[in-house]
Amino acid sequence: MDSPDSIVLTILLFWPLVSALLVILLGRSDSLIKKGSIVASLLPLGLSIYLLFEYDSGTGGMQFEQFAEWIPQLNAGYHLGVDGLSVPLIFLTALLSTLSLYYSAGVINERVKEYFFLMHLLEFSMIGVFLALDYVLFYVFWEISLVPMYFLIGIWGGENRGYAATKFFIYTLVGSVAMLLAILGVYFATGTFDIVEAAAAQPFAGNLTLASLAFWGFFFGFAFKVPSFPFHTWLPDAHTEAPTAGSVILAGVLLKLGAYGMLRIMLPSFPEASVYWATWIVGLGAFAIVYGAFVCVAQTDLKRLIAYSSVSHMGYVMLGIGAAAAVMTPEALASAVNRFGLSAAAIQDSAAMALNGAALQMFNHGIITGALFFLVGIIYERAHTRDLSKFGGLATKTPHFYALMLTAAFASLGLPGLAGFWAELFTFRGAFAIMPYWAAFGTIGIVITAVYILYRIIQNVFLGDYDPSKHTHWTTVQGEHADGPTDMVGFEKVTMWPLIVAMFVIGIYPTPLVNYFNKSARELLAFVQNLI
C-alpha cells in the first residue's frame, strides 16, 4: 500500500506540530518566534506545491498513501492519502496559513508565543482532516481543530470574544458528537474505521432508516461547520470577534472541512440516503444563498457582512453537492433520464459539473473571502471600527487598498475573469439540469450579492467625497496617530498580492484546477454507479 514517497504526507502533517513545539521550546524573543514561524510554514507550503505537481490526475484515485498500525484492537489505523479533491485544498490550507502567519507577525504584539503556537497547531489539525483516511484519525483532527480556534478567538478577539468563542466551540462540538455516533454506527456495520474500505462495504445498504440516521448524524457534524442554514448562527459572532488571521483561517479553511466531509464521506458511503435526502440538501443550500445575501444587505458592520456572505457562498457548495447527490445511484439516474428526456451521459456530466462547481467554490471562497477578511483587518487596524456608516470616499485616500478590495469584491460577486465566476457557472449549470427550480431560486442570491457588494461595500466605503468628520480617530498600522486613512504598507501588500494573483489566474485559466476536481468528481460518480 505504501508508495515510496509516501513519507511526504507524514512530514507535511507533522511539521506544523513540530513548529508549534519549537515555538514553545525555543521561542526566546518575539521577533525570533515570528520569523521562525514564517520560515517554518514554508515547508508545508512547499510540500503542498510538490503534491500539486506530483499528484497524477491522469491516474487519479488515492495517491501517496501511507498506512501504519495505531489501535489494532479497533482496526483503526494511521491511514493517510490524497486525491484530486484534497490536493488543492491542502495547498489552500498551507497558503492561507503562511499568509496568516506573515500578516500576524505585523499586527500581533500581545502574547506572541501562545498565538504562533496555536496557529501552527491549527494548521496541523486542518491538514490532518484533509489527509486522514481513517474515521478515528479524521475525527481526532476534526475535533482538535476546535481548540486552537477557540483560544484564538477568545484571547485575541474583540469585546465579546468570550461569548463568541464559547458559542463556536459548543455548536461545533454538538455537531461533531452527532457525527461521532454516526462513525460508530458505520464501524459496527462494516467492521472497519477505514474511510475508503467502509464506503466500499456500503454500510446499511438496503436499510434506508439506519442509513438515514447515519447520514443525518454526519450531516449535523458537517452542517454546523459549513455552516448550513439553520446551523449558521455561531458564524457571524465568531467571525466578528476573531482576530483577522483567525477569520481568514476560519472562513478560508475551517468551513471547507464540512463540505469536504460531505464529499469524502457522506456521498460515497450512503448513496441511497443521499439520493433520498438530496432535495433537502439542495433546498438548504439554495435557501442559504438567498437568505445569506439578504442578511448581508442589512449589515452595518463590515466584518459581519463578509461573514454572512460566507453563509451565502457556502450555499453554492451545498447546492452543487445536493444536485449531484440526487442522481448518483443507477435508479436515480434512470428516473432522471425519464423525467428530463436527456441521455444518461448528459445528466452524469451535469452531476460532475455540479460537483466541480462545489469543489471550485470551496477553493475560490477560501481565496476570495480570505482576502476580504485580510482587507477588513487592514482597515480595522487603522480605523478601529468596522461600522460602515463611518466610512466613505476612501478611494482617493487609499488607492491601493481600493484596488485590491475592488478586485476581491468583484471576484466574490462572480465577475467573469475572476475566480468566483467559474464556481458559480459550474454549480448552476450542473444544478439546473437536475434541480431546475431550486437552482432558479438560488440565482436570486446572485442578484442580491451584487446589491451588497456594489452598494454596501464599494459605494458606501470607497466612492463619493471623503468626509473627515465621519470618523476622526485614525492611526497608522503601527498604532501611531494619523490625520486620516493611510494606504497599505509593505507587509500588507505582500500578504494580499498572492491571493489577488490567484483570483486572476483561476479566473482566466481555471483548467488546471478543474482537472484535479473533475477527476475526483468522476471517480465519485463512477464509484457509486458501479456499486450495485
Next chain:
Amino acid sequence: MGDLGYIAPEIILLIGGLFIFCLDLAYDPGVGKKSGLSYMALSALFLTAALVAAVLQLNISDPEAGPKVAFSMMTIDNFGSFIKVTIFSGMVLTTIAGGRYMNRRSGNQGEFWTFFLMVSLAMSIAVSANNLVLVYLAIEFLSITSYMLAGFLRDNRRSNEAGLKYFLYGSIASAVMLYGISLLYGATGSLYLHDIAAAFSEMLGESTEVSGLAFAALPAMLLILAGLGFKASLAPFYQWAPDTYDGSPTPVATYLSTASKAAAFAVLARFFVVAMASFEVNWVPVLAAFSIITMTMGNLAALRQNSVKRMIAYSSVAQAGYILMGLVAVTSSSPSAMDGLNGVLLYLFAYLFTNVGAFLVVMALEETVDSTHISAYRGLIKRAPWLAVMFTIFLLSLTGIPLTGGFFGKFYVFGAAIQRQYFWLAGIGAINAGIAAFYYLRVVREMFFTQEGEGEALDVPMALQTSLLICTIATLWIGVYPSAVLEWVSNASGQLLSVVP
C-alpha cells in the same frame, strides 16, 4: 504461599497501615514539632509497593488461564488487578500531592495516613471479593474510614458537615444493601456470586416464566444497586457527593471522586455481570435510566456552580453517568473489541488521571491563594502558565476532546451503546457532552481570556507539580496511543466475562 501471594497488595497495605499507626503511637517529638511529611512519604512508599504488586499480578497472569481464588472469598483476576492498578495509581498521586496540604491543616498526620492506607486496603478487597458478605464488609470498611477522613479537619465546620453528611447517607445506604444481600441469600442459599448466578439460571431454566424464589432477585438487585449507587454517586443517591467533596480535605475529595468511585463500579460490574447474568433484560433498562438521570442531573447542577471544587464535584457525578452507560451496554454473550465493560474500564482509567489532576489543580489554588472560587482562576495563564495549561488539558479530557484520555473513554462507552443499538442512550449522552462543555469551558475562559495585568507568580509545591505532571502525561498518553491500555482492558474484561455462566 499461593493464596498469600495472590493477596500481596492487600498484605502490603495492611502492614503499611499498622506500621504508620504504631510509629505514630511510639514516636512523639513533642507538641507542635510533628512533621507529617515523613508519614506521607511512608504512605506513598507502601502504596507504590502495592501498585507494583498489582502491576506484576496483571503482567504475570496468563490471560488464557482462568481467574485464581484466594481464601475462597476473593477472586484474583485481571479485572480486579486492573482496577487495583487504577485505584493505587490515584492514591499514590493523591498522597504525594496532598502531604503539604494536610500538614498545614491538621496535627494528626499519623492517623490520617494510616486511614489513607486502610481506605486503599478496603477498596482493594472490595474489587476482588466474590462473596457478598465480604463485599459488604469491604464496603463498610471503606465507608467508615472515608467518613473519618472526610471529617478529618476537626476545627473546620465544613469538613465536619462533609463527614456527617456522608455518614448519615452512607449508613442508610449500607443498611439497604445488606437487606438486599439477605434477600439474595434467602432466594439462592448462597452468598458466592457464581453460586447465586448458577442458582438463578437453574431456577429460570429454559422458560421465561419466573419460578421458585427468582422473583426476589429484582427487589434484591434494586436494594444492592441503591447501596452501591450511593458509593458511585449515581442519581438519585448523589446528594451527599457535592457537599462532601466540597467540604472534605481536598486529598480526600480527590480519592472519593475517583478511586472510591472506581471501586464501586468494579463491585457493581462484578455483581451485575456475574451474579445477575440471568436477569440482564431486567437490569439493563434500570441501569440505563440511572445513567441518563445521573449525567443529566450532574451536568445541570454543575452549570450553576461558582466554586470550581464544587463544579468538579458535580461534574464527577455526571461522569459516573457516562461510566454507567458502558455497564448498560455490556455484551456478556458475544464479547467484542468495543464491549461495554471495556468502556467502563478504559473510562475509569482515563477518568482517574484526569479527575485526580483536576482536583490537584484545585488543591494548588487552595494552597497558594486559599480560594476555590472561579474568580481565583482569572488570568491564571499569567500567574502560573503550566498550571493553567495542565488544567485545560484535564478539562478538555473531561469534555471528551481527542488526544486526551477522556475522548477514548467516551468513544468506547458511546461505541458500546451504539453496538447494542441504544441510540437514544447515546443521543442523550451526546447532548450531555454539549452541556458539560459549557461549564468546563467557563473555567478555561477565566484562565485564558483576560488581558488583565500580571499577578504574583504562584508558588506551587514541587510534590504537587510532580503529581500533576504525571496525571497530564498519563491523560495525553491514553489519548494519543491507547493500545497498551486497551490490551490490559480487554484481558481484564475478558476474564470477568469468561466466568459468566
